Structures are given as structure tokens and as C-alpha cells.
Amino acid sequence: MAKEIIEEAKKTVKKAAVAAAEAVVEKAAEAVAEVKEALEEAKAEPKAKSQEPKVQVITPEMAKIPAGPLELKWTNYKNHQKLVNPANKRRLDVIVVGTGLAGASAAASLAEMGFNVLNFCIQDSPRRAHSIAAQGGINAAKNYQNDGDSIYRLYYDTIKGGDYRAREANVYRLAEVSNSIIDQCVAQGVPFAREYGGLLDNRSFGGAQVSRTFYAKGQTGQQLLLGAYSALSRQIGKGKVKMYTRYEMLDIVMIADENGEKRARGIIARNLVTGRIERFFAHAVVVGSGGYGNTFFLSTNAMASNGSAAMQMYRHGALFANPCYAQIHPTCIPKHGDFQSKLTLMSESLRNDGRIWVPKKLEDAKRLQAGEIKGRDIPEEDRDYYLERRYPAFGNLVPRDVASRAAKERCDKGYGVNNTGLAVFLDFSDAIQRLGKDVVAQKYGNLFQMYEKIVDEDPYENPMMIFPAIHYTMGGIWVDYELQTTVKGLFCIGEANFSDHGANRLGASALMQGLADGYFVLPYTIQNYLSDQIGVPRMSTDLPEFAAAEKAVQDKIDKLMAIQGKRSVDSIHKELGLIMWDFVGMGRTAEGLKEGIKKIDAIKKEFWTNVYIPGTADHLNNELEKALRLADFIEIGRLMAVDALHREESCGGHFREEYQTPEGEALRQDDKFSYVGCWKYMGEDQEPQLVKEPLDYEFTERKTRNYKS
Ligand SMILES: Cc1cc2nc3c(=O)[nH]c(=O)nc-3n(C[C@H](O)[C@H](O)[C@H](O)COP(=O)(O)OP(=O)(O)OC[C@H]3O[C@@H](n4cnc5c(N)ncnc54)[C@H](O)[C@@H]3O)c2cc1C
Numbered sequence: 001m002a003k004e005i006i007e008e009a010k011k012t013v014k015k016a017a018v019a020a021a022e023a024v025v026e027k028a029a030e031a032v033a034e035v036k037e038a039l040e041e042a043k044a045e046p047k048a049k050s051q052e053p054k055v056q057v058i059t060p061e062m063a064k065i066p067a068g069p070l071e072l073k074w075t076n077y078k079n080h081q082k083l084v085n086p087a088n089k090r091r092l093d094v095i096v097v098g099t100g101l102a103g104a105s106a107a108a109s110l111a112e113m114g115f116n117v118l119n120f121c122i123q124d125s126p127r128r129a130h131s132i133a134a135q136g137g138i139n140a141a142k143n144y145q146n147d148g149d150s151i152y153r154l155y156y157d158t159i160k161g162g163d164y165r166a167r168e169a170n171v172y173r174l175a176e177v178s179n180s181i182i183d184q185c186v187a188q189g190v191p192f193a194r195e196y197g198g199l200l201d202n203r204s205f206g207g208a209q210v211s212r213t214f215y216a217k218g219q220t221g222q223q224l225l226l227g228a229y230s231a232l233s234r235q236i237g238k239g240k241v242k243m244y245t246r247y248e249m250l251d252i253v254m255i256a257d258e259n260g261e262k263r264a265r266g267i268i269a270r271n272l273v274t275g276r277i278e279r280f281f282a283h284a285v286v287v288g289s290g291g292y293g294n295t296f297f298l299s300t301n302a303m304a305s306n307g308s309a310a311m312q313m314y315r316h317g318a319l320f321a322n323p324c325y326a327q328i329h330p331t332c333i334p335k336h337g338d339f340q341s342k343l344t345l346m347s348e349s350l351r352n353d354g355r356i357w358v359p360k361k362l363e364d365a366k367r368l369q370a371g372e373i374k375g376r377d378i379p380e381e382d383r384d385y386y387l388e389r390r391y392p393a394f395g396n397l398v399p400r401d402v403a404s405r406a407a408k409e410r411c412d413k414g415y416g417v418n419n420t421g422l423a424v425f426l427d428f429s430d431a432i433q434r435l436g437k438d439v440v441a442q443k444y445g446n447l448f449q450m451y452e453k454i455v456d457e458d459p460y461e462n463p464m465m466i467f468p469a470i471h472y473t474m475g476g477i478w479v480d481y482e483l484q485t486t487v488k489g490l491f492c493i494g495e496a497n498f499s500d501h502g503a504n505r506l507g508a509s510a511l512m513q514g515l516a517d518g519y520f521v522l523p524y525t526i527q528n529y530l531s532d533q534i535g536v537p538r539m540s541t542d543l544p545e546f547a548a549a550e551k552a553v554q555d556k557i558d559k560l561m562a563i564q565g566k567r568s569v570d571s572i573h574k575e576l577g578l579i580m581w582d583f584v585g586m587g588r589t590a591e592g593l594k595e596g597i598k599k600i601d602a603i604k605k606e607f608w609t610n611v612y613i614p615g616t617a618d619h620l621n622n623e624l625e626k627a628l629r630l631a632d633f634i635e636i637g638r639l640m641a642v643d644a645l646h647r648e649e650s651c652g653g654h655f656r657e658e659y660q661t662p663e664g665e666a667l668r669q670d671d672k673f674s675y676v677g678c679w680k681y682m683g684e685d686q687e688p689q690l691v692k693e694p695l696d697y698e699f700t701e702r703k704t705r706n707y708k709s
Pocket residue numbers: 097098099100101102103120121122123126128129130131132133134135136137138220221247248249250288289290291300301302305306308309345471472493494495496507508509510511512514
């Protein structure tokens with residue numbers, strides 16, 4: 001018995017020893033695993049990277065690019081898109097924000113088709129949209145000059161001009177519909193310039209070796225807008241368009257459908273005269289609100305041009321594409337003082353006959369700067385026609401980005417003219433000798449007159465002075481092939497979208513794109529969306545979504561009005577503009593952009609704590625309007641800087657000084673940056689998230705741009 005007890009005790013001790021040993025081994029294993037994990041964490045970087053949010057990618061299917069050969073994509077699309085029958089069109093409402101060339105042409109076309117249109121603009125007449133300022137002309141591939149033009153050539157020049165950063169399918173469609181635009185406008189009575197034989201005349205613009213620019217003296221935008229306006233007025237008269245002038249959209253109303261997907265179903269707008277905030281419903285919202293160049297304060301844009309509509313779309317989930325692509329135009333009247341609030345463009349058409357030069361000798365430049373001599377006093381042999389010298393094939397008609405950088409290079413080296421040294425000459429003496437003063441006056445008379453009024457110097461006698469200035473924004477709201485944003489039912493057209501111009505727009509192509517979008521693209525593509533909405537009844541603007549959107553707008557206005565600080569809106573905007581020009585302007589560096597972002601953040605703080613808005617919000621208040629727009633310009637400025645910082649290459653208007661050839665030309669990095677850089681809103685004061693749409697060039701060989709030979 002005692003023996004059995006001893007055996008049992010031995011077994012128990014053995015079991016306990018094994019269990020204890022196992023526990024020790026287990027603990028040791030855990031410890032080893034922990035150490036391993038710690039070691040891996042210590043090696044860290046790869047793990048940290050994997051925790052970064054994944055960059056999302058937009059595929060061609062998501063961008064709705066039709067399959068098939070380039071030249072058949074648009075035809076195929078039109079042959080297969082869904083249509084809305086006439087009876088159903090009458091039951092559908094569309095809001096169009098904007099009455100520039102894009103908005104007016106879209107509103108008139110949609111109404112003509114039978115939809116009910118509500119059209120909004122800030123100005124007191126649709127005719128006062130910024131498009132009216134366009135001077136030089138509109139491109140089309142008519143080949144009236146028999147100089148070798150074709151749809152393909154217009155496509156190719158646009159793709160190349162944009163430094164291979166545009167979507168092939170869109171650009172081809174743009175070139176394809178360009179000829180219809182001219183026919184449409186002629187039918188409306190737009191008085192394009194004609195040759196003696198009666199054919200429409202053409203002139204040349206930058207980035208092309210053919211003459212394909214149709215024009216109406218130096219007032220092309222005005223005449224085209226009058227054409228679109230007459231089409232619009234006809235529809236207003238017929239009751240198909242309800243026009244809301246002096247109304248500013250302040251937000252978009254989103255309502256979820258039966259699947260929980262949010263769709264644009266209306267807008268909140270402020271009546272700028274009474275200050276009243278009002279609600280509007282529609283089955284779809286189209287925004288043609290123009291570009292955001294005024295972020296820079298001084299620009300060639302109209303004073304009311306703004307980026308707020310774009311920011312409203314962005315905050316609701318529409319992607320903001322390529323915000324850093326801004327165009328600096330080489331032929332603007334130089335800035336002349338600190339109290340200036342506007343810059344004036346001298347049309348690119350002037351480069352057809354005007355020759356650009358600076359003195360060859362530094363001492364001549366100094367005497368010009370000191371006002372001791374005039375441009376005409378410098379003999380021919382002492383003039384440096386630097387564009388003709390550097391780019392013999394295109395000469396004075398190189399694209400805008402190239403011409404602007406070349407001017408800056410000369411001025412930076414000390415050869416600039418004007419009392420500031422920040423200008424170059426645009427000289428017509430050759431043309432006057434060759435063609436006679438009368439012919440030059442016929443072609444450009446109003447531009448010469450405008451120059452004389454502003455500068456107080458006769459450009460027939462002494463060369464004009466010009467300098468680069470912010471003019472156009474290629475970046476904008478991302479849209480698919482149908483011009484729909486990433487938000488269902490929300491479309492974006494004209495300069496406001498990220499458009500077809502890649503990293504640099506060619507002259508006379510903005511009017512073409514705005515009218516292509518409004519007259520010939522959107523009227524087709526929007527039906528593909530609206531055909532699924534025919535069963536959706538008109539919604540009451542009493543819905544909670546409308547009430548909430550209106551309240552948010554009211555709260556923002558109240559917050560601004562309550563600040564009552566010490567600084568005027570313009571003084572803060574001017575400061576932002578200087579930061580943009582210095583750090584996010586013609587030449588950008590990583591260091592400068594980082595510094596710029598810090599400064600913009602500081603401006604934002606200053607604005608929200610120290611802006612002063614006089615008066616009240618319940619009637620006309622220009623300062624309040626400007627403050628609301630400035631709040632968004634500050635956000636756009638930051639987004640531009642963030643985008644410019646991430647794009648470590650130079651392309652088109654985006655020039656990162658770290659990426660240039662030994663001759664100072666832009667150096668693309670196709671292997672890394674051949675994509676549309678889109679930014680997704682992640683919340684107030686949160687960093688935006690990058691989304692990429694790869695640009696796989698299927699039909700065109702990407703080359704280094706060459707305007708020399
Ligand atoms: C001086 C100058 C000359 C130019 N010359 C040429 C040229 O010769 N050829 C060429 O191709 N391009 C030219 N351009 C570029 C071209 O004029 C523009 O890109 C084009 O006109 C933009 O048209 P849009 O319809 O997109 O916008 P815009 O004409 O800017 O119209 C925007 C509309 O949106 C409205 N809007 C904006 N925000 C709101 C809001 N929140 N609520 C309600 N309404 C709103 C405005 O009231 C306006 O009606 C020139 C530009 C400038 C600055």
C-alpha cells in the first residue's frame with residue numbers, strides 16, 4: 001500500500017514538473033514572439049508604410065472611357081448611350097450654375113431639348129460672366145487655310161501642348177466637335193472675322209504651326225457669349241429656363257436614394273441683393289462656375305471669378321484634380337503698383353505679328369529701367385528676340401508656359417525692362433512696316449487702344465511692355481468621360497472641371513472646351529444619367545436635407561459676421577496672393593512649397609480670427625461675398641501647394657525647379673507621374689487623400705516637347 005502511495009506521489013510530482021516545464025516553455029515562446037515582434041517594429045519602416053492609407057486608383061472603366069479606336073469612341077458612345085424621351089424630359093429639372101460660355105450653352109441646349117432648367121449666376125446679367133473678357137479667339141480644325149490642319153492635328157497639338165498629362169479620349173472628342181461649334185455659332189449670327197472672299201478668317205495661336213483660330217476682332221468671348229445668350233434668352237422667353245441673376249450658390253444639397261447612395265438634388269443659394277438664403281431642387285446639378293485663378297489675388301480673371309462652387313463640390317466628395325496646374329500667361333500688362341487689384345491681358349493673338357524681345361546689353365536694360373531711353377531707341381542689332389533665338393520652329397508662337405518661363409529667365413538675368421525690370425517688349429514695328437498701320441489697327445485696334453488707356457503710351461510708336469501673370473486654371477473638379485463628378489447627379493463643365501488641357505492649355509482652346517461641353521457633350525451624356533431618374537418625383541425643399549444644408553450655410557455666414565476683426569478681406573487676399581506667387585508660382589521648389597503651406601495655414605488662422613466685414617448679412621453686402629470666396633481661396637491655395645509638392649516633376653505650367661533640363665526646359669517624370677492627381681476631401685483641417693487616374697497613352701507616343709525644330 002505504502003509502495004502504491006509512493007508511486008502515485010511520484011506520478012503527481014512528475015506531472016506537476018512537466019506542467020511547470022510546459023508553462024515555462026510557453027512563456028519563453030511568448031517572450032521570443034514578443035521580442036521578434038519588437039525587433040520587427042524596430043526595423044519599422046516597411047510596417048509603417050503598410051499602415052499608410054492605400055492610394056486609390058481610378059480605372060478607365062470608372063472614368064467611363066468607351067472602348068474602341070480613338071476616332072470612334074465618341075460616335076460609339078452616342079450610338080449606345082441611354083436617351084430620355086420628350087415626355088419624360090418635361091418631368092425632369094436641371095440646375096445649371098453659371099452663365100459663362102459653358103453654363104449658358106449648356107442651359108440653352110438642355111432647355112431646347114425639353115428639360116426644365118434653373119440657371120444661376122452671380123452677375124446682374126448672364127452676359128456679364130467672365131467669358132465676355134476672352135479676346136483672342138476659338139480653335140477649330142476646319143482647315144480653311146489649307147495649311148495642313150485636321151482633327152488629328154488639333155488633337156495632337158492639344159495633347160502635346162498639355163505636356164502629355166490629359167486624357168486621350170476626351171481630347172480627341174474635343175477636337176472632333178470643334179468644327180460643329182463654329183457652325184453653331186455662325187448660325188447664331190456670331191460675327192466672326194471674314195476674309196475678302198467671304199470665308200471665315202483664321203489666325204495663329206501658340207503651340208500650333210497652322211492657323212486655326214476663329215476670332216471676332218479682340219472680342220471673341222463677348223461675341224460668342226452674345227450668341228449663347230440669345231439662345232438662352234429664347235428659352236427664358238419660352239419658359240423653359242428660369243433665370244436667377246445675382247444669386248450665388250453656397251452649397252449643394254445631397255439626398256440619399258433608396259440604396260443609400262447620395263445624389264446631388266439641389267442647391268442653397270443666396271440672393272445677393274436681399275441677402276435671403278433660398279433652396280432649389282433639381283434632378284441633377286451642373287456646375288460651370290469658371291476657374292480659380294483669383295486665388296493669386298492679381299490675375300487676368302474677372303473680379304467675381306472664384307473657386308467656391310468647386311470647393312462645395314469637393315467637400316461633398318467630388319475629387320479635385322491637378323489643382324497645381326495653373327496657367328501663367330506671358331502677355332499681360334505688367335503690374336504697376338501695390339494698390340492694384342486687377343491685371344489686364346494683352347491677347348495672345350498679338351504674338352501673330354508682334355515680336356518679343358529684350359535688350360542684348362545689360363547697360364541698355366538699366367537705362368530703360370531708369371527711364372533714360374525708350375524701347376524704340378535701341379537699334380535692331382542690340383535686340384535679343386529670345387524666343388526666335390531659342391525656339392526657331394515656333395518662334396514667338398511657343399506655348400504660354402514656355403514663353404512665360406523664357407521671359408522670367410531674361411528678367412531674372414537682369415535684361416527686363418520697365419522701371420521694375422519685370423517686363424519684356426512686344427513690338428509691332430516690323431508688322432507696321434510690312435502690313436501698314438491701318439491693317440494692324442484693323443486686326444488689333446481695340447487691344448492697342450486698351451493698352452494705351454492703361455499704360456498711357458502709344459503702342460504704335462513704342463513697343464508694348466508685357467509680363468507673365470496668372471490667367472487660367474487647368475486643374476479643377478475631376479469628371480469622367482460623361483462630365484459627371486464622383487458624386488452622382490453632379491456634373492461639372494467648362495474651366496471649372498479638370499478639363500482636357502493637361503498641364504498646359506493652348507491659347508483659344510478654353511472657349512472651344514467650354515462650348516464643346518455645353519453645346520455638344522453634356523446634352524448627350526447627362527441623358528445617360530437622367531434616363532434612370534424619370535421615376536424620381538420632384539422633391540419638396542422642406543426635406544430635412546435642405547433644412548440642414550441651409551442651416552450650415554447660415555451658420556458659416558453668422559460665424560464670419562461675428563469675427564469683427566481688424567483686417568479687410570482684400571488685405572488678407574492680397575497677402576495670400578503674394579504667398580501664392582512667391583511659393584506656388586512660376587518656379588516651385590520642395591522647400592518653397594513647404595514654407596508656402598505653413599504661411600497659408602497662418603493666413604487661414606488670421607482670416608478666421610481677424611477679418612472685418614462691415615454691415616449685415618440680410619441685404620447686399622459685397623464684403624461678405626468676398627469673404628465667403630476668400631475662405632475657399634485659402635483652402636484652394638493650400639491644395640495647390642500640396643499637389644505641387646507631391647508632383648516631383650515639371651510639366652506644362654507646373655515647373656519644379658529641381659526638375660529641369662540643362663537648357664532650363666521642363667523635365668517630366670513619365671515613369672512616376674503619368675497620372676491625374678486627384679484629391680479627396682477628408683474633413684476640415686485634415687490632409688486630403690491622393691487618388692490617381694493613370695494616363696496610359698494608348699494612341700500617342702509621349703515625347704519630350706520640342707518647339708525648336
Ligand atoms: C482676359 C482673358 C482673355 C481670355 N481669352 C481667351 C481666348 O481668347 N480664347 C480662349 O479660348 N480662352 C480665353 N480665355 C479663357 C476663357 O475666357 C475662360 O476659360 C472661359 O471663358 C471660362 O468659361 P466658363 O463658362 O467655364 O466660366 P466663366 O465664364 O468664368 O463663367 C462662370 C459663371 O459661373 C457663375 N458662378 C460662379 N460661381 C458661382 C456661384 N457660386 N453661384 C452662382 N453662379 C456662379 C458666374 O456668375 C459666371 O456666370 C481668356 C481668359 C481671360 C481671363
